[in-house]
Amino acid sequence: xxxxxxxxxxxxxxxxxxxxxxxxxxxxxxxxxxxxxxxxxxxxxxxxxxxxxxxxxxxxxxxxxxxxxxxxxxxxxxxxxxxxxxxxxxxxxxxxxxxxxxxxxxxxxxxxxxxxxxxxxxxxxxxxxxxxxxxxxxxxxxxxxxxxxxxxxxxxxxxxxxxxxxxxxxxxxxxxxxxxxxxxxxxxxxxxxxxxxxxxxxxxxxxxxxxxxxxxxxxxxxxxxxxxxxxxxxxxxxxxxxxxxxxxxxxxxxxxxxxxxxxxxxxxxxxxxxxxxxxxxxxxxx
Numbered sequence: 001x002x003x004x005x006x007x008x009x010x011x012x013x014x015x016x017x018x019x020x021x022x023x024x025x026x027x028x029x030x031x032x033x034x035x036x037x038x039x040x041x042x043x044x045x046x047x048x049x050x051x052x053x054x055x056x057x058x059x060x061x062x063x064x065x066x067x068x069x070x071x072x073x074x075x076x077x078x079x080x081x082x083x084x085x086x087x088x089x090x091x092x093x094x095x096x097x098x099x100x101x102x103x104x105x106x107x108x109x110x111x112x113x114x115x116x117x118x119x120x121x122x123x124x125x126x127x128x129x130x131x132x133x134x135x136x137x138x139x140x141x142x143x144x145x146x147x148x149x150x151x152x153x154x155x156x157x158x159x160x161x162x163x164x165x166x167x168x169x170x171x172x173x174x175x176x177x178x179x180x181x182x183x184x185x186x187x188x189x190x191x192x193x194x195x196x197x198x199x200x201x202x203x204x205x206x207x208x209x210x211x212x213x214x215x216x217x218x219x220x221x222x223x224x225x226x227x228x229x230x231x232x233x234x235x236x237x238x239x240x241x242x243x244x245x246x247x248x249x250x251x252x253x254x255x256x257x258x259x260x261x262x263x264x265x266x267x268x269x270x271x272x273x274x275x276x277x278x279x280x281x282x283x284x285x286x
Contacts, residue, residue: 031050033258036250037255038059041251060259063255075233075235082152083213084209084212088205091208094160094164095167095169095170096167116161125221129222132153132154137226142226144229147229148232163212166208167208174197203275203277207274210268217234219234224240
């Protein structure tokens with residue numbers, strides 16, 4: 001047993017070293033953002049250390065006030081939460097259908113959805129915007145509710161292939177006896193889905209929800225095209241307008257970016273256990 005452990009010890013050390021280096025490289029930009037948000041703009045240019053010579057907490061306070069965080073975070077939350085709820089509702093049902101029901105062409109349809117993953121979203125941006133505006137869900141005359149609907153529906157649609165893949169794989173990993181026993185007890189297909197399978201898919205719901213919440217929260221291209229009223233801006237759009245001076249205020253930009261990503265970090269820390277379980281269940285099983 002000892003010889004077996006010694007045989008594989010060097011490889012494990014090598015992996016840990018590689019992963020540690022990768023983690024350090026990955027986290028450095030975030031640490032630089034935090035450091036720069038606490039420096040003066042002059043020091044951002046001159047001091048390459050992550051530790052400021054003098055801490056300027058007033059930069060964060062002033063940027064918070066300029067961002068009007070609570071006002072614009074409400075807009076972001078409305079769009080992001082509605083998008084996530086739509087994705088979970090629609091594609092958990094689709095994943096259940098692909099996993100536990102039989103219909104002609106099921107596997108072909110599933111492969112077709114997966115094929116959409118290979119299509120870059122930006123390649124359909126122009127026809128998508130034209131379609132949304134033709135439906136009255138964007139443009140100068142669209143209301144706030146219509147404009148938000150024009151943002152939310154494409155984001156729900158774009159998340160389809162990934163979400164279906166995760167839900168389908170997770171539901172396939174559950175034993176068929178569970179489904180058969182519910183049918184014997186007289187439960188309908190809809191009842192089996194929302195009473196048994198949907199509650200069991202909490203880890204996948206967390207994973208799909210977190211990933212799509214982040215994507216929606218950070219969305220920029222489509223909101224910048226469709227939203228034409230500053231009062232309807234999301235946080236990324238307000239962040240864009242934060243610094244319009246001739247001289248770039250990097251400390252202000254980094255402070256704004258830090259304030260914008262803090263809610264995402266808090267959400268991930270709260271749900272990271274379910275996120276990891278969902279990745280394992282949804283991506284590797286089935």
